[in-house]
Amino acid sequence: MSTCLMLGNIPFAHAASFDCDKSRTGVEKAICSDSKLSEYDERIAAAFKRALGEWNGAIRNYVRDDQRRWLAEIRRIDTPAESEIEPLCVAGDLPCLRRELQLRMDTLESSGYRNSGVYQRSDGGGNLLVTAIRNADIRLRVYDRKTSKILGSAEDEAATQRSGLPQLQRDTFQWHGPDTFLVEAADDTGTPAADGCSLTVQFTERAATVLQQGGCNGARLEGTYLRDLSDLPSNHESSVD
Template identity: 35%
Template sequence: MRPLILIPALLLPALMLIATASRAASFDCRKASVPSEKAICADRELSGLDDQLAASYKQALGAWQGRIAEYVRADQKAWLAETRRAGLEDDDEIDNAVCDGPLTPCLRDRYRARLAAFASPAYRHSGIYLRSDGSKLLIYATGALAVRVYNKPAAIAYSSREETGGAAWASSDRMRVQLDDDSGKCTLDITLNGTEAVVSKNPGCALKGVEGRFKRDLKDVLANYELDIY
């Protein structure tokens, strides 16, 4: 018979804490090497949020029968890379951009925002869409809705965001963008199906080169662009 090993009662809480910490996050806490990872492993709430995010990410991969899984993976990779830099002291500029203040509360807020993004029905529309002539449509559909079009790689044709009343959802798969041009009001309708965006404008709109079909670029992510839309 195998001998019975007795563990002193005083050691049980500590041992349980170690066991919980090692499996509380979506990564192995024994290999945590940067401040953000250590903070996640040391904080029960953060560990729980990390577990929730792993589950939400898995669900997002299956959106539209997995048709945008490549984008979701690239988007999450970019988010994780930025989050992992939080708290690093070797680059104050990056650190301040990720977390401006105490690390643990900042990471909690960051995780909650990411969970909210995955939970939003609009997340599946967020991304970069390309037209055959090289024009680019950017749609920030989580948080504040924002839309931008580049007629050329570095030329902004139009941009609009929700706070100014310029962009709004007409339905779950269709948005309407209000713009001002020389002739007055210009209305753009954008219909989305996950892998394509179709942009049309009202007859009186004088803006050129903004309509047409834009195919989603599943390899490019919004993290590669600045959200400085006015």
């Protein structure tokens, strides 16, 4: 294990090398005493290690920053008084801690994680925010600055319910290989845009190219979005939604 127990170090050790006799915090002790948490933590550590090698290591710094952000949130469970931000869980709430570790495990194990991140359109027109959910599911949000409209998401209803994130639109999407997918946009009732809105999104380690068919209710979404590996989708949660 321990992604959580070795909070000060990246990369993290696996469960076989973890010494629970040295656990100190409430989260660490919970992981040591609960088999499900131990399993999740071990899988998080393994998935994190794999993610460091995605795109031949080109997104390594992004993966590390994203993991540090998550670990900081986990730390806050044991030290709520040290931050004005509400912790993810109340100390001692085992079901909540299991849920948070499972969500992180699902994110890192998702085949879409390699394409997660913040992409800025080269003409400054907007951002493409991509968050991995689980399996091949991702949450896609396109923020058009001119019209102040958001297009998303590519996640299914089950993933929405599990993550607790709002489902902005009921879109259908289909992957074409590991790094290209098609989005047929619709509103929250499942009704497609009157003027049509189909997007093809092609990812590389450095950019995402969006091809648009249809008017998308006046939003211009097509373009090249350059990947900002120093930024995280979580930095835009409040500013976009």
